[in-house]
Amino acid sequence: MLNSIGIPGLIIILVIILIIFGPSKLPRLGRSIGESMKNFKDSTKGVLEDEEDNIKEEKI
Structure with a gap:
């Protein structure tokens, strides 16, 4: 999708x-988007680690 833009x-x-949004709100908007992406990345990393732990426990 992004390749065609x-x-x-x-x-x-x-x-x-x-x-x-205007120029005054853009830094705040960018900061909030960045924080949201960081939180999403951290939460998905936690889910992946939990799944890996579950798989390791099943093998034992």
């Missing part, structure tokens, strides 16, 4: 986001 499409998306 291209650079011009990304520029248009960024301009639309700038118009919608």
